[in-house]
Amino acid sequence: MGREIELKLSVPDDALAAVSGWLDQHGEGHGEVTMLNVYLDTPSRDLARARAALRLRRKGTQWLQTLKTVGHSVNGITARNEWETPVPGEAIELHRFPADARKVLAPLMTQLGPVFRTDFVRRLWIVEQDGARIEAALDSGTIRAPGVAAVERIQELELEWLSGEEERAEAALRALGERLRAVAALEPSDLSKAARGYRLTTPN
Template identity: 70%
Template sequence: MPQEIELKLAVPDTALAPLAAWLDANGEAQGEAILLNVYLDTPERDLAQARAALRLRRKGAQWLQTLKTAGSSQAGLATRHEWETEIAGEAIDLQRFPAEAQAVLAPMIGRLAPVFRTDFVRRTWLVSQDGARIEAALDTGTITAPGNTAQEPIQELELEWLDGDAAHAADALRAFAARLAGIATLAPSDLSKAARGYRLAGIAEGKPS
């Protein structure tokens, strides 16, 4: 089962430029992309209650569907299961998911509808730490929800373990974050973009946040 291990750090305004400059000097730049994302759920919020998130993402001409299921998050370090596949357009294609993901979505597939959006610019670098290969992704953008004129800013750095010794992935991510602490003040964040989106959508719908 695919597993995502990442460390999320909130980035203040004053840290954006020095952080990007340091990563340019010490990492392998992978470029910049505009990512347009819509998250779906049932009216009863079945996925949210199961601590799962279903996303459609447009990256240039490419469409991706992603399902992330329950995991753990502590001091910004998150571990969870993730399935992602390419699709033809802006609609969930259940058959493109592996069997494990299909089993989660099949009972609710006819009741899924958009709940909120996260749209942002992502700059990425590949970096190394203690034998681990890590993707550093700097995201800046907004979270929006239907019926709510308010927006939440996205301004965060995601450090995702790509390969190396999986048993020490968390240690490698924390060690790299410690190096960045000398460049800027970055606070660990346990709230995913999905969690923040559900909170914003709940306010719009008059539900407890």
């Protein structure tokens, strides 16, 4: 099981050039990749009610299955549990998850189906901040749901702690966020892509 700690910042159109330029100057570029994602749940939204999210992602030619479970988010900083394993194609393979993840998913497997998609292009940098190694991911794309005409736009920067002293991870993320906010009008966001997708599928 991995522990994901990240700071999410929304990026307005007029801030894109400033953000990417600052990261080009202060970070180590790691290229660009297209992420094609489908989120799955039961018709009664058992995973959403448990504050969990199950995703299949195509990253280049590789497929990954990911389960994220209960976390907390305050002023853009999110910490949660995450299990991710490669799979051969666009299908959940329960046996490839570790035991804790299988325990969550096993009772639901026969009911799982696609709920919404989040497809985006991601630009990546690695930045050093206060002894921490942080991945900066600039995402641009859309969130769509079957049978829903509305489309949500994705334009956000995710700063994810990769290594360093975990007890200082939040402080390092916030410090890097403040450096970026000094050059562009960025705002913390507590809504994950999954939360936004579920919101899109829920009638007002």
